[in-house]
Each structure stands twice: as structure tokens, then as C-alpha cells.
Amino acid sequence: MSSIIDILIYAHDGRGLGHVSRSVAIGLAVRRLFPHLSVLLVTGCGSTAELIGDGELDWIKLPSYKTKILSGESCGDLGPSNIEDKVLGSIRAENISDLVDVYRPKVILADHTPQGKHRELLPAVEGSTYSKWVLGVRAVVGEVDKVWSELSASIFTKKYSDILWYGDSSVTGRLELDRLSSHFHKIPFETGYVSRFKELQKIVTDVCSLKKLAGVVSVPWSGDGTFALLEKVAEALGSFDISEGIWKVYMNHREPRVCDVKKFFESYPNICLEQLGPSFLTDLANSRSAVIYGGYNSLTDVMGAGVPSVVLLRGMKDGEQEEHAAALSKSLSAVVDIFPEDDVTVDGLRSSLEKCFKTNIDPFAISLDGAANAARYLAELAGVRDANG
The missing domain is CATH 3.40.50.2000 (Glycogen Phosphorylase B;)
Structure with missing residues (x-):
């Protein structure tokens, strides 16, 4: 047959x-x-x-x-x-x-x-x-x-x-x-x-080179601590002067409580909310920093883009994110700081993002x-x- x-x-x-x-x-x-x-x-x-x-x-x-x-x-x-x-x-x-x-x-x-x-x-x-x-x-x-x-x-x-x-x-x-x-x-x-970023780079070519974004934040799915975390993220990003650039926060707008989350960001003119999609990779490539969760896909995205990043951990019992992020942080300057999501503070996140702004990514030999x-x-x-x- x-x-x-x-x-x-x-x-x-x-x-x-x-x-x-x-x-x-x-x-x-x-x-x-x-x-x-x-x-x-x-x-x-x-x-x-x-x-x-x-x-x-x-x-x-x-x-x-x-x-x-x-x-x-x-x-x-x-x-x-x-x-x-x-x-x-x-x-x-x-x-x-x-x-x-x-x-x-x-x-x-x-x-x-x-x-x-x-x-x-x-x-x-x-x-x-x-x-x-x-x-x-x-x-x-x-x-x-x-x-x-x-x-x-x-x-x-x-x-x-x-x-x-x-x-x-x-x-x-x-x-x-x-x-x-x-x-x-x-x-x-x-x-x-396996890098989706690298594959889509061959398709997406409209990366703006005039003025870089301050950074991107990726929250592909929500868990127990996401609601409280995003309130802190909004305050930390909103504390930066708009002259530093625009922040784009990517979320799945189909998730429950997205409307509740949006109110955290409404008063900050330097923050835009975006739906998860291919434009994230374009914006990531054009960013000075990133805040991501420690999943495989997000880590390969920032590795591919060479963007200094703050990595958040969800505390899942399988321990995959903790083990993987720890291994990569030893070899990659792109991983600037790692925090369990429950331990994030407004001041700590702002300090880490300021560190990202000053970080120069070293060339790395990773396939x-x-x-x-x-x-x-x-x-x-x-x-x-x-x-x-």
C-alpha cells in the first residue's frame, strides 16, 4: 500500500x-x-x-x-x-x-x-x-x-x-x-x-534597525503566580523613562483573566500589549532586553536573537526549567539573571533589566x-x- x-x-x-x-x-x-x-x-x-x-x-x-x-x-x-x-x-x-x-x-x-x-x-x-x-x-x-x-x-x-x-x-x-x-x-x-526563531528568520526580514525596543516580555501561558507577577512586571517596566524605548508584553489573549491583567499596563505609555505570534520574533531581534520563562522554546528564541534576558522559573515539580536554565547560564551571557516567579520583586526586576541594557553578548558556540x-x-x-x- x-x-x-x-x-x-x-x-x-x-x-x-x-x-x-x-x-x-x-x-x-x-x-x-x-x-x-x-x-x-x-x-x-x-x-x-x-x-x-x-x-x-x-x-x-x-x-x-x-x-x-x-x-x-x-x-x-x-x-x-x-x-x-x-x-x-x-x-x-x-x-x-x-x-x-x-x-x-x-x-x-x-x-x-x-x-x-x-x-x-x-x-x-x-x-x-x-x-x-x-x-x-x-x-x-x-x-x-x-x-x-x-x-x-x-x-x-x-x-x-x-x-x-x-x-x-x-x-x-x-x-x-x-x-x-x-x-x-x-x-x-x-x-x-531546534530554533523556530532561526527558521522564521529565513521568512521574516522586516526587522526595524532605526530605534531598538527597550525589551519584550513573553508570557505564553498563565499559572498560579502569573497574575501577581504581571502586576510587578507592569510596575517595573513602567518605572523606566519612555526615552529608554517601548516595552512589548506578549501574552495569549485567549487566556482567562486577560482583561483583568490589561488594567495593570493601561496607565504606562511605554508599554504595549501584543498577541503571541510571529511578530514576537521580529520584536525580540530588535530588543535590548527580554523577560522570558525558562521553557525550551523561549530559551532558544533568546539564544537565536542574542538578546540579554531575565529568565523566570515556574517551579514545576519536573524540574526541567531549573535544570536547563542553570546549564545554559554557565555557557551563555544571554542568560543574565534567573528568578523563580514567586521571588520576583519590582526593584529586583528593574535592576536585572538595567543589567541587561549594559550586557554585551559574547559569541557562543552552541548548535x-x-x-x-x-x-x-x-x-x-x-x-x-x-x-x-
């Missing part, structure tokens, strides 16, 4: 944008390097179109998961479809299995876990006889039980052929690589960091070619050995 598409990319969704951003970057890289290949992204993330921007990548939207954070742990909540979390997992499992049956991809790249969120990949994995399954994982996984479970290892061993590691061992060391090798009994292919390297690897599995194919 012949394949309809070459590569299907599955992106985990539910809370942040990191998983989908990596998947988008890899999909864009495949389309750029191998324009004759057919690629399809499957996810429930409602912000996918904004993440793709003007890029050439088609995608299918599943009903979205939604998670809330309680005491540093994720738990399911009712999403936009108003379908209970576990029921939605069963429905999506059927959707994904049907898609695999219909499109018959040569290669399937699954993000984060071999079984998918709520095991929704299992029917497709177990029923597929013609697709090569590949797992892709971030540089620092963290203590995510579903990744390190016996079920995860068992599914990988039975049905998966390869694993891509989106990291750079020259920066983080080999501990995570060795742990993955031991757990999945397969040596991962080290791609380097940000992960999207292109992953694209080439997947293309070869699909039967294409070079970009001229």
Missing part, C-alpha cells in the same frame, strides 16, 4: 508552546530543504497558525487539551470543546489512528513520549505496519514520569526505530543523552537545538541547527538522501 504523505509530525499539546514550536520548526525546515516532500503537522494547539506565521506548513487541528497547574503539577481541565480530559484522549486516539490509516505516512515523528498524551498514539502505533516511528525529545526532559516509564520504553522498543535529541551535549553535557540511551536502549541522534538536522534525518528515513533529492 503506497504512502500519501512522506512525514507526519505529532505535537504534544495542553499547556505551553514549546512542544508545538519545536515541531513547527522541524516541519518548516523540511518544507524549506525538501520542498517536494509532503509534510503534515497534527496537534491540538490553538496557537499553531500564529507559530507557523508565513511559513509553508500545513496542519490538522485536533480538539485541544487544557491543563491547569496545582502545586507545581499539571492536571487536566476542560478545554475549548468542553469534553472531559480523559474522554478527549480516547476520541483523539481514534482521530490520530484514522489519520495514519488515511495518509499512510512513510515517517512519523512523535514529540515527547512514544505513547502520546493520555496514550493517544497507542492505537496508531500498534496498528501501523508501514510507517517508521521516530521519537523527538527536548534537551532536558526533567522528571516526567510518562517519559521514563516502563510503558514508554516498551512501546519504543517494539515500534520505534530512532530517537532525536534536540540538544547540544557540548553545553549541557552527556547526562541526558546517556539516560535516554539507557532507558530506550537506543543511542539518540543529537540534532542540536541552533536542530530543525535542519532533524529535517535531513527524517528525509533520509523517507527515502531522500540530500536536499536536492
Whole structure:
């Protein structure tokens, strides 16, 4: 039975944008390097179109998961479809299995876990006889039980052929690589960091060079401490004279309580609120500083842009952000200060941003070619050995 598409990319969704951003970057890289290949992204993330921007990548939207954070742990909540979390997992499992049956991809790249969120990949994995399954994982996984479970290892061993590691061992060391090798009994292919910024740089070229922004703030999703944090952020940014430049605060305007948050910023003429989207990367490249959370996607954005940044940590129990940010801060001058979000003060944030203004970014030898390297690897599995194919 012949394949309809070459590569299907599955992106985990539910809370942040990191998983989908990596998947988008890899999909864009495949389309750029191998324009004759057919690629399809499957996810429930409602912000996918904004993440793709003007890029050439088609995608299918599943009903979205939604998670809330309680005491540093994720738990399911009712999403936009108003379908209970576990029921939605069963429905999506059927959707994904049907898609695999219909499109018959040569290669399937699954993000984060071999079984998918709520095991929704299992029917497709177990029923597929013609697709090569590949797992892709971030540089620092963290203590995510579903990744390190016996079920995860068992599914990988039975049905998966390869694993891509989106990291750079020259920066983080080999501990995570060795742990993955031991757990999945397969040596991962080290791609380097997957940077959506770097891929979209090849599309977005309208970076203003006349007057730099004072900085950008990215809050892609809200948690328990976000409301209190944004009040402090507004006061700290508003304390700068407008001659220092404009601050742009990027948030998901679909989030609950956004209207309540807006009032924090209304009285400050040097602050603009923006919807998350491709314009963030343009503004980041044109900024003197940034305030970001310590997720993989945000860290690769500031690495790609070379912007001095204050990194905030959410205090999740998996410890991924803390471990990753700490490892990068040893090698990258772009990470100026790191704060748990609950410890941020107005004076402390202002002081850190002033430090950013005075920081010159040293050249750093970190691989940000992960999207292109992953694209080439997947293309070869699909039967294409070079970009001229």
C-alpha cells in the first residue's frame, strides 16, 4: 500500500508552546530543504497558525487539551470543546489512528513520549505496519514520569526505530543523552537545538534597525503566580523613562483573566500589549532586553536573537526549567539573571533589566541547527538522501 504523505509530525499539546514550536520548526525546515516532500503537522494547539506565521506548513487541528497547574503539577481541565480530559484522549486516539490509516505516512515523528498524551498514539502505533516511528525529545526532559516509564520504553522498543535529541551535549553535557540511551536502549541522534526563531528568520526580514525596543516580555501561558507577577512586571517596566524605548508584553489573549491583567499596563505609555505570534520574533531581534520563562522554546528564541534576558522559573515539580536554565547560564551571557516567579520583586526586576541594557553578548558556540538536522534525518528515513533529492 503506497504512502500519501512522506512525514507526519505529532505535537504534544495542553499547556505551553514549546512542544508545538519545536515541531513547527522541524516541519518548516523540511518544507524549506525538501520542498517536494509532503509534510503534515497534527496537534491540538490553538496557537499553531500564529507559530507557523508565513511559513509553508500545513496542519490538522485536533480538539485541544487544557491543563491547569496545582502545586507545581499539571492536571487536566476542560478545554475549548468542553469534553472531559480523559474522554478527549480516547476520541483523539481514534482521530490520530484514522489519520495514519488515511495518509499512510512513510515517517512519523512523535514529540515527547512514544505513547502520546493520555496514550493517544497507542492505537496508531500498534496498528501501523508501514510507517517508521521516530521519537523527538527536548534537551532536558526533567522528571516526567510518562517519559521514563516502563510503558514508554516498551512501546519504543517494539515500534520505534530512532530517537532525536534536540540538544547540544557540548553545553549541557552527556547526562541526558546517556539516560535516554539507557532507558530506550537506543543511542539518540543529537540534532542540536531546534530554533523556530532561526527558521522564521529565513521568512521574516522586516526587522526595524532605526530605534531598538527597550525589551519584550513573553508570557505564553498563565499559572498560579502569573497574575501577581504581571502586576510587578507592569510596575517595573513602567518605572523606566519612555526615552529608554517601548516595552512589548506578549501574552495569549485567549487566556482567562486577560482583561483583568490589561488594567495593570493601561496607565504606562511605554508599554504595549501584543498577541503571541510571529511578530514576537521580529520584536525580540530588535530588543535590548527580554523577560522570558525558562521553557525550551523561549530559551532558544533568546539564544537565536542574542538578546540579554531575565529568565523566570515556574517551579514545576519536573524540574526541567531549573535544570536547563542553570546549564545554559554557565555557557551563555544571554542568560543574565534567573528568578523563580514567586521571588520576583519590582526593584529586583528593574535592576536585572538595567543589567541587561549594559550586557554585551559574547559569541557562543552552541548548535541552533536542530530543525535542519532533524529535517535531513527524517528525509533520509523517507527515502531522500540530500536536499536536492
